[in-house]
Amino acid sequence: MWNANVNSKPLRLAAALALPFGAAVVIACGPDFPLQVLNDRAGTLKATPANSFAYEAAHLARSSDKLQANENDGAYAAPGKLSAADAADAAFMTPAQRAQLKAVRALKDGDAAYAQGADLPPAVRLYAAGAVDYLAAGAARARAQKRFQAVLDLPRDDGDKRAVWAAYMLGQSHAGAMSGAGNKPAEERAKATQAYTLARARAAAGAPDPNGLAVASYGEQARVFLVKGATPCGYLDFVNATPCADDVPAADLKQAIHLYAEQAARNSDSGVQSLRSIAAWALSDPERAQKLIDDPLSQRLLVSYALARVGDMNGDDASQPAEYDIWGGGYGYVDAARGAKDARVNPVLPSLVAALEKQGIALIADADRVAALAYRSGYYDLAQTLADRQRSALGSWVRAKLALRKGDVATAAQAYAEASKAFPQNDASVEPASLGLIKAEQSVLTLSRGQYVEAFDQLYNVTRAGQTREKEGSLSHPLYGDYSGDTWYLAERVLTVDELKTYVDAHVPATPVPAPPQKLPATPDKPYYEWLSAHPAQLSDYLRRLLARRLVREGRVADALPYFPDDQDLRYVDVDENYYTDGKRTLATWRYRATAKEYGDALNDAKHAWRAVTRAEAWYKAATLARRRGMEIMGYEEAPDYAGLGGMLAFGIGRTEVREYPHGDTSKAPLVKTPEQRAAADLPGPFVTADERKRYAASESKPNVRYHYRNIAADYIMKAADELPPRSQAFAAVLCQGAGFVYYDAALAPTLYRRYVKQGAAVPFSADFGQNCVEPDFKAAGRFPYVQAWKKTRHWVATHRALGVALLVALLAGAAALGVIAARAIKRHRSEQKSGPKNAEAAQD
Structure with a gap:
């Protein structure tokens, strides 16, 4: 080592x-x-x-054996947490003894350390004094060896507390003596090997080894074989291929490799x-x-x-x-x-x-x-x-x-x-x-x-x-x-939606909803994250959610709902990042199933409601949901939306898309224009079937643009505008909102604005169209035809006064005539009712 x-x-x-x-x-x-x-x-x-x-x-x-390395103890420990060695000492030593041990370790002389450690267990006292001598080096090394050996000579019940430590350090002492002047390298290597072997044997027999010294001893023992004569060859000798490494005998080199292999086999x-x-x-x-x-x-x-x-x-x-x-x-x-x-x-x-x-x-x-x-x-x-x-x-x-x-x-x-x-x-x-x-x-x-x-x-x-x-x-x-990137590619672009649904129904059930945390905070806190860590999101639910989004894209919203996470399952509550307000993170109040159902209901109303303004309002609601929650309820896992990466990146999972234009230059002729061409470009090489390319083309996003659901939202906005009176506030407002949905689209956003300019009325927010929009007033839009009709009538009368008076007189005369006729009819009806019973009595007589 x-x-x-x-x-x-x-x-x-x-x-x-x-x-x-x-x-x-x-x-x-x-x-x-x-x-x-x-x-x-x-x-x-x-x-x-x-x-x-x-x-x-x-x-x-x-x-x-069950020996294990301990090479990172304390590296990632929480502040104040005891190391493995200190925890082991705490099991058999009082706080006072541990404090005394700390003081003993700080001394510079082994004899003084031994004298001051009178209240320590015998093995701990001897080992601590020996460690002080070992660090002092020189003549004190001999005393250190004697004290380490004394620990090993203690009865097992007493000596085991420091037996592994003492044997390991005895090996270190002899290994260090190999290169000393006048020493006997072969003899010292034999003694070091014996000590390291003993350290492992005592640990295997149950002696405490919190520092993993038994496993470390394999590496230390290997080092005593990596020598040139009496000169140790270190790490840098092998890294830089010095003559020292080249002169290590082959037999010794193999012995070192065997020892390092034993060390590595024990998680080192x-x-x-x-x-x-x-x-x-x-x-x-x-x-x-x-x-x-x-x-x-x-x-x-x-x-x-x-x-x-x-x-x-x-x-x-x-x-x-x-x-x-x-x-x-x-x-x-x-x-x-x-x-x-x-x-x-x-x-x-x-x-x-x-x-x-x-x-x-x-x-x-x-x-x-x-x-x-x-x-x-x-x-x-x-x-x-x-x-x-x-x-x-x-x-x-x-x-x-x-x-x-x-x-x-x-x-x-x-x-x-x-x-x-x-x-x-x-x-x-x-x-x-x-x-x-x-x-x-x-x-x-x-x-x-x-x-x-x-x-x-x-x-x-x-x-x-x-x-x-x-x-x-x-x-x-x-x-x-x-391999989730490839897995989701097959689920989203190669399998048909019904093939995927059949597979999920047969093999991927929804996981049980865990009991919620005792208190659900508005802002994520430590207890919430601890609960979330104990109840992590599951891969099976992830696949079910991917299927749900596919079904929504196919227009099968009702079929999709069971595959979204249960609205009571708090594992799948989104966290809102309030970057532009107070900067705090809050738990979202929206839920997958409820949002998807709301979206489906809006589409149903948009297609089947009787009143035009109701259809318009439903189209607008569907557009808003598609824009704000489209990633979650209909986004592609991979291209073009990359829901799997939260939409933050446009690469990294799934197939690499070929650019539509060479080097991104839209002034040049497009490389690919059709889904079939894109499939051929995105799926090159062997081991790809023609049918896979066909399926890939058929499952392409419609439209095939980044964040495609935003374009769908803009399309719904146009449908909403179709149902509204062009001169109404709602008409201008929905187009304004729609332009904001796709403000980044240099082609689509101007299309919505041009329609407003061509058909809409002047509104206060037209100066910042697509930027600062108001909500459409659909109630006013519902009254708009009647209000407009009344305004037109008043305007006509104001510009044709004489004719208007004549028409009014004629209207009043007609009304009076109708009144006279109605009164006579009522009088005649009452007269017939009174004469009716008398005629009936005469007929009986």
């Missing part, structure tokens, strides 16, 4: 050795962007199968980094690698490093730094197997493969990993031989790649099926995230065969598994390692 605080220079090796290597998937740069295997499908399916170096290093050796990042440095140093020179290749574990180290951290050549350049990390994908690496232009295999790789082959296939450790290395290096026959020799998920993965190179899709599909049998369980040949990548690659092949629902199911299950496991064993990093 080298000192992690060394201020090292950059690693400078031969040009043939690229530093870190990258992943076989593509990741965009940005916030929370997912991995995507569908961007370059041919490259995805050709890419080198591999694990990350950290995974491989941690699995070079198998741990037979320090052990992983030590192995990384040695592997990089060894592969920078074929002679160095040759010294290690006959040892199975050292051989596996070199192969793992070559696969994970040696980049291929970009032209003549192999110095592009990039880490192969399945959690985060590749960052600028070159993998010649992907078929990238100007990429060629790094000479280091075939050199290593040739050395392994020369040694003999029978002596190759982990044939599946060497098969992957041979595949990447272009040794396809050897790769096939080795992959067939070892049946594992990694071996099947390599066989799938080899079959695809031959154009044998059926065999590749079978090999992918064999490799993915380990999913979601862990096959030791591949790390958990690689299992997810295998399944994701399988979906690429499935998609290329026109099996859309099955491909979606494969990707959805990978993404779901990645978000339901703990980080250490998950199939994906919480931020980067899922």
Whole structure:
């Protein structure tokens, strides 16, 4: 375990050795962007199968105990929280004793420390005095060794409290004495090895080890083998490839590698980094690698490093730094197997493969990993031989790649099926995230065969598994390692809405609504976020919401409602950012289902209401909801709206859209004009069926513009205006609001304004049209025809007085005549009623 605080220079090796290597998937740069295997499908399916170096290093050796490293204790601890060691002491020491121990540690002389620690437990007292002597160095080191040994000689019940600490420091003392003048390096190394071994044995037997010293002892023991004679070779000797590192005997170097592997197997990042440095140093020179290749574990180290951290050549350049990390994908690496232009295999790789082959296939450790290395290096026959020799998920993965190179899709599909049998369980040949990548690659092949629902199911299950496991064993990093971008692409652009609905109904039920927090604050506070952390949003609900938005876009609002989150489910309450008012964040009062229902009801009224003004008001309400909540109730998850990123970015997930104009220059002829042309441009290359492009074109946003729902809102505004009297205030107000909805659209916003200018009346807000608008007065618009008719009548009378008087007299005369006629009719009717009974009596007589 080298000192992690060394201020090292950059690693400078031969040009043939690229530093870190990258992943076989593509990741965009940005916030929370997912991995995507569908961007370059041919490259995805050709890419080198591999694990990350950290995974491989941690699995070079198998741990037979429960010892664990503790390398970051307190690094992220809350203020005032005890370290692991202090917490362990608090379990058997009083506060007064702990205070006394703190005072003892501050002393400069071991004897004084021992005398002042009279009230401490015996092991603690002896160890503290020994630690003071050790730090004093010089002659005091001998006293330190005696006191550390005295701790180990105590009865187990007393000595265990500091046994691991004492054994570890005894090892450190002997290791430090190896290079002293007149000392005996071999003898001191033997004593150091014995002490480190004892530290691990006491910890394994149950002695407290809060600092993880037992695991650290593997790294410290490794260091005593990295020596040139009596001179220790440190981290910088391997980083800078000094003669000291070259003169370490091969047997000692292998022993150190074994010890570092044991350390790495116990969750030690320090052990992983030590192995990384040695592997990089060894592969920078074929002679160095040759010294290690006959040892199975050292051989596996070199192969793992070559696969994970040696980049291929970009032209003549192999110095592009990039880490192969399945959690985060590749960052600028070159993998010649992907078929990238100007990429060629790094000479280091075939050199290593040739050395392994020369040694003999029978002596190759982990044939599946060497098969992957041979595949990447272009040794396809050897790769096939080795992959067939070892049946594992990694071996099947390599066989799938080899079959695809031959154009044998059926065999590749079978090999992918064999490799993915380990999913979601862990096959030791591949790390958990690689299992997810295998399944994701399988979906690429499935998609290329026109099996859309099955491909979606494969990707959805990978993404779901990645978000339901703990980080250490998950199939994906919480931020980067899922395939949600490709999953939502299939759900939104490839599956038909009914295919998606059928799948969701069969496999993706809504999650139960959790009990709400005891008090729902208006402003998010700590208890609310704690409740939210305990009840996180679920991937299944996310998919259901995507389906709901698709249904709304299809005009099936009633069908969509059950797929939106329940309005009582506070996991999905939006938070409003009040940037332009008080700057505070508040919990939104609107809800998904209620808003979608309100939108659907408005559309229904707009289409079926009897009165024109009622239809106009409904169109306006639908327009307002579409503009204000369109992202939430009808927005595309990916292009063109990017609801998955809150609409903040127009890239990063889904397919990369080809620009409509060359270099964005609208003065030139468009590159693509139709949905079919855009589908062909956005989905290039092999492994894409014509039917997928057809589905992609059919599911394109209408209109195909950024924030498409805003244009829909503007269209509804036009429909509202169609139903309103052009000279009314409501007509001008709705057009003003609509212009504000699309103020950024240089073509659409002026269209609404021109209609107002052409048909509308002058209004006070016309000067800031689209900027400062008022709400339309629909009640006044309903009365507007009658008011206008009365005004016209008054105006006509005022301009035709004589004729108007004559008409009025005629009207009054006519009314009087009608009155006389009506009066006579009433009188006659009453007379008939009175004579009616008398005539009836006469008839009876």
